[in-house]
Each structure stands twice: as structure tokens, then as C-alpha cells.
Amino acid sequence: MTRLQLRRTTTGLTTSTTARTGTPPQTIDTVLVKTASRCNLNCTYCYVYNLGDDGWKSQPRRMSSEVLEAIIEQVGELSHRQNQAISVVLHGGEPLLLGFEGIQRLVEGLKDSLRQDAGLHIQTNAVLLSDPFIDLFASNDVGISISLDGTAEVHDLNRVDRHGRGSYERVVAAIARLLAHPSGSSLLTGLLAVVDPRSNPVDVYESLKATGAPSFDFLYRDGNYANLPFGKTRPESIEFGNWMIGLLEHYLADPTPPRIRVIDDIIRLILGGSGQKEGIGLNEYGIIVIDTDGKITRNDTLKGAYSGGDRFVSEPSIVGGRLQEYLSSTEFVEYFDLQIPTSPICQSCPELGVCGGGMPAHRWSDEHGYANPTVFCADQKLLISAVRSRLSAAINISSPHEVLDRAVLA
């Protein structure tokens, strides 16, 4: 492959004619391990179950010992072979549905096999987060991120169990139980909330803050040009942008603010620093998924583009295959290149270095594939503009595009 390519840097796009196929293996920074393919909740907006992809139906309910052992061996080996520190995230479905014994084997095995600077992490709805699990995670330094959408009213609108009952009380009780553990406050990495643009962002912020969690992150409702996200009336509308500005104002005025990762990333990028997660900025991230049956797949959020959008054609598996070898394959290279925004609108946008074109799954249209701006383009422009404006006012400079050098270099 020798096509002219846009390459990501922390400051913007550059062009390169370097052939990538045959180059050294892609660097991986995050490995998602789908320990269980089912969930004990049935959240209305879930991209795994309720956005059209039905790949979960053909998956085993839980990871087998064979798959667990292959992950421990091969992901551990990968962490020693590359310079980049690696993060392993237990994910689902609901990862705790694997059961205590399986989670214990995986966590303790990875603790032994991974390089010392690797991170172990779990993303859970917390309903099954019992004291034995908390003890296990404390013993193995497993960071815990919990899904909580804000107030009881907002959370229980969507995060319901199979009987339609809200999960808020159970989740908040689990957070309190975790924070009561001697290691709890250092284990809780933060809360992950999905934005409901009909809600009050100040109420959501204060409700999340009241849990005692040190940081929050916010996700937009999944969707694209073929299927607009819930709450967005048309691609040009700004429901999510307006909601985020309400959140921004309250956050910036709070004398004791927790962290909000998505807003911190935008501020950091405007100030000339680097973003820290996918979907913002132009850093290139290496994210792979090990599905419950051991298949290696693309980023699972791509399920939200079209059914099967997260699968590789060759269906590589961590059982009987070599993870390291797949990372040099053409389809892996093409998958990683998917992060690069290819829409002419993005390529000429002055905010591309901060926005990054958004999540690839949110760029999808039936007509142009991923070659679109994010469906949240108008929202992001509004939010980024608001952050620039607030930064300019705070630092007392005349132009928001002075990039705040004065503040950073002072």
C-alpha cells in the first residue's frame, strides 16, 4: 500500500507516502477482553445489544479456560515486546458474569504475565460488584470504572434490568461499598455516563460528584448518519453541544471539581498538549478486542456503524493463532487507518487537531462509509468554541486562537 496518507500527530495532520504494510507491528495500548457476552442489564442505548448488531447471539456466554489461558500468555508476551505500556480492560456485556473463579484466574494470570507498567482495569455496571470481587481487585490493583448516568431519574430511564427495573440504587450502593474498602478510593478510576440531552447537566454533575468518585467521563448516544443518535433531530442540530456547554460552565466554576476526562482532553489539546483517549484529538490509538470466543476483533464501538462492523474478514483467534503476527497484517493496518478522518470537510477544518473527527462509528453513512465528519460535528464545534472562549476569558488574552501560549509558556 503506497497511497498518500494522512498521518496523525499531536498537533495536526501531516502527509506521508510511506508504505505501511510490512512495517513493524502496530503498537497496542488497550486490549478489551470480553469475558462475558451477555449482560445482567438491558440498557436501551447499548451498542452491543440494541443498535442492530446481533453478533453476541453466536458467542458463548462466558470465556472458556482455553481462551483465558491464551490471553494471559499472548497479551502478556505482547506487553513485553513493545515500548508502549499496555492496558487490559475486562469488558462485556457485563464482565463479572464470567464468575469469580474465572475473573480471579484471568486477573492473577495477567498480573504475572504482563509487564510491570501495564494497567489492569474493569468496566462494569457494578450490580454484581461484591466484596470478594473488591478484595480480588484490591489485591491485584485492578482499576474499576463504573457506568452511572447521573441522577436516579436519568439513570433509570435507560439502565434497566431484564424486568425493566432501574439499577440506580444498586449501582450507588456498590460505589459506596467500594469506597468503604480500605483501597477503594484508589481503585475507583471514575464513572462513565451517557448523556441524555433532555436532562439537566448541573443535576447530573452534582449527582455524580456526590458519589465521591474522582473523575467522570461522558459519552454521547451512539448513532451515525444512517441512524441518528437519540436526542439529535438532524446532523446540524446541537442538542449535545448545548448540554455539554451547560456541563462545562458548571465544571469551570466549581471550586472543588473532580475530573471530566472529555473536557480536560479538549482543554489540554487547545493548550497544545495531547489528548488521552480515542475520539478526541489526532493521536493514533491501538485498540483491539478479544471476544468471548477468543476471536480478535476491531474496536467494538464499530458495531454501531453496521452489523458486523467490528469483525475482521479473516476472523483471527487468540487460540491457535499468534496475536503478535496479526498486528502486521494488512487488515490490521487498514483498521488502524480507520481512525484517520478522511472527509474533505474534516481535512479543511481548523478544529481538526482538537476534534479529531470524532469516533469512526459516528462518521458512518450508507453513502460514504466512514468518509464523513462525525455526526456530532456541529455539537463538537460549538463545545470547542465555548472552551476556547472560556479559556481566553480566564487567561485574559484577546484571541482564542493565540493558542494560549502566553499561559502555557509563562
Added chain:
Amino acid sequence: MITYDASEGSPADEGVDRTSKIESVAIQRMIEEVRSGDSIATAANYNRTHNKHNR
């Protein structure tokens, strides 16, 4: 440089230069982070696992 430890309570503003004219703690600490080259010793449990996945 920001060196707070979340286990000691709210990570809000420990380590932030309170003599600054910038009133927003959230902005002030990001300026401190970028000034220090993004290599700060941040809260023990903030981005501790290098997770880049947006879910």
C-alpha cells in the same frame, strides 16, 4: 506540578497554585499539566490504566 493523591480526599485542587489569577481550578490544573509536559504525577486513579477505549 500537581501531585495530589485522590486517596486523601477530593483531588480537586491540591497542588494547584492558589496565587494564580485564574479562578477556575479546572482550567488552572490543565495549564499546570501542559506546562509540565503532560508528564505530571496526577491522581493515583486518574488515567492510571492508560485505557484509551471510549466506552
